[in-house]
Amino acid sequence: MSRSTKKDMLLQVAERLFYEHGFRGVGLKQIIxxxxxxxxxxYNHFPSKNKLVEEVLKRREERYWSYLDSYIEKGSSSPFILAVEAHCRWLKEHSYKGDMFLRAIEDYTGIDDEIENIAREHKIRLLHYFQQLAQENWDNNPLDLANQLTLLLEGTTSMTTLIGAxxxxxxSIAMAKVLFQHTS
Amino acid sequence: MSRSTKKDMLLQVAERLFYEHGFRGVGLKQIIxxxxxxxxxxYNHFPSKNKLVEEVLKRREERYWSYLDSYIEKGSSSPFILAVEAHCRWLKEHSYKGDMFLRAIEDYTGIDDEIENIAREHKIRLLHYFQQLAQENWDNNPLDLANQLTLLLEGTTSMTTLIGAxxxxxxSIAMAKVLFQHTS
DNA sequence: TTAAAAATAGAAAGGTCGTTCTATACAGTT
DNA sequence: AACTGTATAGAACGACCTTTCTATTTTTAA
Structure with a gap:
């Protein structure tokens, strides 16, 4: 097996285990x-466990991002409804137990600034993206709309843990239609 | 200091630390x-760390419960709006970093069934409570309404981590008014 | 006042953690 | 064929974890 596929395998296994049992709940021994x-x-690929966590988060962000992005671009209905639908599909396929970034913020605030920042910046980027989406659809309160959409998506993620995706x-979609159907 | 106040002190300190740094992020040494x-x-009061976690969760549930309950009872507007307001006030006073019960479910599923059950049952009780609230207000779809309210509250909790309580x-309240203003 | 109960500090046991080290094997390149 | 880079298994390290033990002191109550 080549060098790069081993790194990929490590990232893939680490992401699965970290998501399933939490960052602190998984030891390197198990990942290895x-x-x-x-x-x-x-240790040849990652200088420490925390750096491995960082790369796992970056990889997951990329994947979530392209997922959301492409779904919204090719859809035809309101972009907010599309965002909710895309997020819900992501949850069904890749998440069923909370959000990895929120979890990273909770776990590493005050412990590892770099990890915390990566997770927080992901959330900020999402918020900005939604804000821009609102602006492009001539909404007169893009910040509020973006925050409300984010709140809805975060709530959906949490509910997945409780009642399934x-x-x-x-x-989530029912609520989105009530909240956002007035937008184009 | 008497026996019972020592136990109280332990529970109080443990709750604060567990909430702030996660169950796995806090050692007994620090609590002690x-x-x-x-x-x-x-160890005279709690046979193990996990039993301490259980009692912390039970105590927190009781507190949240009486908080929510009394707030809704004495309010005069729609009980769903009141529930959201009560939850938001709870967040401002006691939470700023996610939900302890959701966290317990994530951390202890597959690890400690008793802890997982205590946390899950808290969420189930809340759902039933909201369902009953919906029924009493002659809503024709109490289960759906209860789930949507829960989704909103969970989303609010998550957002607290990101943008503050x-x-x-x-x-949250703005969204609740759009979603639930049609109820009595 | 005296005997039982409970709390104390701190060491120790036994485990797991992240990380480093060692010494060997195997790959591709020249 | 020899060199270079990388992978290997597994031991070892020090730190920290939960839990137990010991021996001493303090509190409680008859």
């Missing part, structure tokens, strides 16, 4: 074992 | 030090 890799191979998606 | 208590005093509360 499940990725079929030696200890020094991990399918039901959470149904409620 | 900040509660000004000896190791064996803790005050702004999250503003958006």
């Amino acid at each position: 074992r499940e990725a079929n890799v030696a200890t020094m191979t991990l 399918d039901k959470a998606a149904d409620y | 030090r900040e509660a000004n208590v000896a190791t064996m005093t803790l 005050d702004k999250a509360a503003d958006y």
Whole structure:
């Protein structure tokens, strides 16, 4: 197996385990074992566990981002409804137990600034993206609308833990239609 | 200091630290030090760390519950708006970094069934409470309304981590008014 | 006042953690 | 064929974790 596929395997396994059991709940030993890799191979690619966490977050952000972006671009209905639909589909496919970035903020605030910043900046970028979306659709209060959309999406993610992604998606979309149907 | 106040002190300190740094992020050593208590005093009251976590959750649930309950009872506007207002005030006073019960579910699913159940049952009780609230107000779809309210509240809690409790509360209440103003 | 109960500080046990080290094996390139 | 870079397994390290133990002191109550 080549160098790059081993790094990929490590990132992939780490992301799954971190998401499933939390950053602190997973030891490097487990990651190494499940990725079929030696200890020094991990340390050859990542100087520390925290740097591994950083790269996992960056990779996950990229994936979420392109997912959301492409879904909204090719859709035809209101971009806010599309954003909610895209987020719900993401939840069904990749999340079922809370949000990894929020979790990173909670876990690493006061512990590791770099990780905290990566997670916070992801959320800020999302907010800005929604704000721009609102502006392009001639809404006169883009900041408020973006925050409300974010609140809805965060609520949907949390509800996934409680009632599952399918039901959470149904409620979320229903609420979005009430809240955002006045936008184009 | 009497026996019972020591136990109270332990629970109070543990709740604060667990909430601030997560269950796994806090060691018994820190709890013992900040509660000004000896190791064996803790183990005299709680047979293990996990049992301490359980009692912390039960105590927090009781407090949240009576907070919400009394706020809704004495209010005069729509009970759903009141529920959102009560939850927002709770967030301002006691939470600023996610929800302890959701966190417990994430952390202890597959690890400690008792803790997971306590946290899940709290959420279920809340849902039932909202459902009953909807029924009493002659709503024809109490389950849906309860779930949507819960989604809104969970979203508000998450947003607190991102933009603070005050702004999250503003958006939450604004959304609640759009969503639930049709109820009595 | 005296005996039982509870709290104390601190060490120790036994485990896991992240990280480093060692010594060996295997790949590709020249 | 020899060199270079990388992967390997696994031991070792020091730190920290939860839990237990010990031996001493303080509190409580008859």
